[in-house]
Each structure stands twice: as structure tokens, then as C-alpha cells.
Amino acid sequence: MPELPEVETTVRGLARFLDGARITRVALNRPDLRRPFPPELVQVLTGAEVTGLSRRAKYGLIHTDREQTIVFHLGMSGRWRIDPGEPDKHDHLVIETADHRFALCDPRRFGSVDLVPTGELDAWAPFAAMGPEPLGPGLGAAQLKVALKGRSQAIKLCLLDQRIVAGLGNIYVCEALWRAGIHPRKPGGKVTRPQLERLVPAIREVLEQSIRDGGSTLRDFAQPDGELGYFATRFDVYGREGEACRHADGGVIRRIAQGGRSSWFCPNCQR
DNA sequence: GTTTGCACCTGAAGGC
DNA sequence: TGCCTTCAGGTGCAAA
The missing domain is CATH 1.10.8.50 (Helicase, Ruva Protein; domain 3)
Incomplete structure (x- = not known):
């Protein structure tokens, strides 16, 4: 199951292909996962440049030059597929750049995707209530x-x-x-x-x-x-x-x- | 305020 | 072989 290490390696893996790239196309294959996709997701991300990726707890963060950050959670069964050969029926969100295609595949749909203003990430409700990062200096x-x-x-x-x-x-x-x-x-x-x-x-x-x-x-x-x-x-x-x-x-x-x-x-x- | 229980969801595994 | 049940588990909410 995706826990912190899986999210960390996922973010590192995505960063190799996505960091600095411009998003050319965004497609939603269903309206929701655990909760509805943000209605402005496609509009905000299309044409945006990815300025960096990071992780907070079990959430992956994809930062963009639109001052908006994609915050994804892999839930129980989520994974990102890079340049998948064949579409999977559980590919719920697809992001394309000039060189690659990224599909968020989550059969059990316990995951989530949110769009959060980058400057307000710390105040975003799920993050605001969180304890310290286990790999950071705050845990002792x-x-x-x-x-x-x-x-x-x-x-x-x-x-x-x-x-x-x-x-x-x-x-x-x-x-x-x-x-x-x-x-x-x-x-x-x-x-x-x-x-x-x-x-x-x-x-x-x-x-x-x-x-x-x-x-x-x-x-x-x-x-x-x-x-x-x-x-x-x-x-x-x-x-x-x-x-x-x-x-x-x-x-x-x-x-x-x-x-x-x-x-x-x-x-x-x-x- | 704290703790407990449940719903959400689908695929895999096991039993019959 | 096919059907049914159980289990897996992160998060959020309601109830105790």
C-alpha cells in the first residue's frame, strides 16, 4: 500500500520527467475519486509549467507557475503510470507534456486530487492539523x-x-x-x-x-x-x-x- | 476532548 | 467453474 516511502519515491520518479515541463493536456475520465476533482483543474493546469515537486506526509505535491499546486493522495491503491502503453480503466486523471503522458490509476478510488494555492499550502486544512514529518527535525x-x-x-x-x-x-x-x-x-x-x-x-x-x-x-x-x-x-x-x-x-x-x-x-x- | 466504529471502494483470495 | 464472503487499509465523519 502506498505509504510515505512509496509517495516519496513516486514524487522523485515523477520529478525526473515532469519537473520543468509544460502541461499540454489534462483529461479527467471520471468526476471524482474519494471526493470530486476540483472543477477548475483542467483549465488551471492546461498550459501550466511544473516548477517543482515535493511531498508532505503521504501527499504528493506538483507545483506550477500558476501559483496553484496539485496535491494528490494515492489512497489504498493509487499509482502513477508514466507513458502507459495501453489505457487502464482505472486511469482517472491523465496529464500530458510534450514528451510524456502521466496517468493516475487508482482502482479503489480512495485517493484524492486537490488544487491548492501554493502560498496557502501550510494553511490547507489537512496540512494545518498535521504533526511533524517523521524524517524531519520536528519529530523527537x-x-x-x-x-x-x-x-x-x-x-x-x-x-x-x-x-x-x-x-x-x-x-x-x-x-x-x-x-x-x-x-x-x-x-x-x-x-x-x-x-x-x-x-x-x-x-x-x-x-x-x-x-x-x-x-x-x-x-x-x-x-x-x-x-x-x-x-x-x-x-x-x-x-x-x-x-x-x-x-x-x-x-x-x-x-x-x-x-x-x-x-x-x-x-x-x-x- | 478523546476514543471507537463505520463508510467509502475494488480486486484478490479462499471457501463451498 | 462460478458464486459468495472476507479482507486489505487511509481518511473523515458520526456517535459514544
Whole structure:
């Protein structure tokens, strides 16, 4: 599923072809994804020059010289296809430049595309409420301690809350908690300072490792029909129910449900 | 204010 | 083979 590392590699991949290019054509193949496409999207983007790309949490940002930024979210199943050979029935938004065609393909349509004035991005509602970037200087054990103070909600669910940390999803929260040795059901407010001191670098490590893995597959995206959005990563706990813990402590990975979704953890080394 | 539960959506996988 | 059910999960909203 597209989480922060996938969005990061997607943005980097798009930037190689889109940064500095002029958009010659924009086509919408349906009126909406999670929510309706902005009605002015086609008009604003047609003829605009892309001035840069960036990422905020799990959102990709395509900046233009029209002082408007395309903000896209890949949801559960979204990906960008570059110069796709054949149209896909789930290509909902297509952007063309003189040299390339970019199709936003999202079968489950949990994604979104918004148009936000570039100067107002920080105040845009989804961004204004967000916590610090996990790879930025804003995330730290002291900051987390304050954000989690008094929270009875399980740490797993706290970390999925974008107001506490922006950009973490189910997969990487499971992986980070395993690395830090924290039980996913432990109340957020009861996670100790030493555990938070382990958790912060664990979060950074799993994300950076995945970005590196994605970066290695990024080379393939230069080929025709390149697709951006997914890459294979070796997970330590995610999806490994019943398998041995990679800490070789004799533990067996268990799966539990939290907040309607699965958590994987080792009952031996996560306390 | 915090926490929980659900809807949204489609494809894959498993059971019968 | 075909049909049905379940699961996957990010986000936003309503309800408790």
C-alpha cells in the first residue's frame, strides 16, 4: 500500500520527467475519486509549467507557475503510470507534456486530487492539523512524550494519527514498534521515555530503508510503461503471522486487530 | 476532548 | 467453474 516511502519515491520518479515541463493536456475520465476533482483543474493546469515537486506526509505535491499546486493522495491503491502503453480503466486523471503522458490509476478510488494555492499550502486544512514529518527535525522523543501525554489509546493507533506524526501508515508503524520493542497495545501515554528514544530512530530507519529500496527500483521507471507507487520491501513483522521473530528470541509473530485493522508483533520482544 | 466504529471502494483470495 | 464472503487499509465523519 502506498505509504510515505512509496509517495516519496513516486514524487522523485515523477520529478525526473515532469519537473520543468509544460502541461499540454489534462483529461479527467471520471468526476471524482474519494471526493470530486476540483472543477477548475483542467483549465488551471492546461498550459501550466511544473516548477517543482515535493511531498508532505503521504501527499504528493506538483507545483506550477500558476501559483496553484496539485496535491494528490494515492489512497489504498493509487499509482502513477508514466507513458502507459495501453489505457487502464482505472486511469482517472491523465496529464500530458510534450514528451510524456502521466496517468493516475487508482482502482479503489480512495485517493484524492486537490488544487491548492501554493502560498496557502501550510494553511490547507489537512496540512494545518498535521504533526511533524517523521524524517524531519520536528519529530523527537520529547515531542512525542508531550503529544502522547495522557493518551489511553494504544500506541499503534496513536502513531497512525496524523496529528501526532504525519505520514505513518499501518505497515511502517508495525515495523517501527517491532524495532523499538514496544507492544502495539501499550497505551500511548504509558510508553516510557527510553522506549520513545528507541522509537524515533526506529521510525526513521524503516522509512529510510524503504525509500532506499524504492530508489533502487526507481531506475526501472525510466523504461516505457514504468509505474510509480509500489515496490517490494522485506518486512520484519508485517504479514508474517506464525513465523519466527527475526530477533531469534524464540518468539512467533502474532496478528491482532486494532481499530479495525491488523497489527503484527512479537509477544516476546515487544512489551 | 478523546476514543471507537463505520463508510467509502475494488480486486484478490479462499471457501463451498 | 462460478458464486459468495472476507479482507486489505487511509481518511473523515458520526456517535459514544
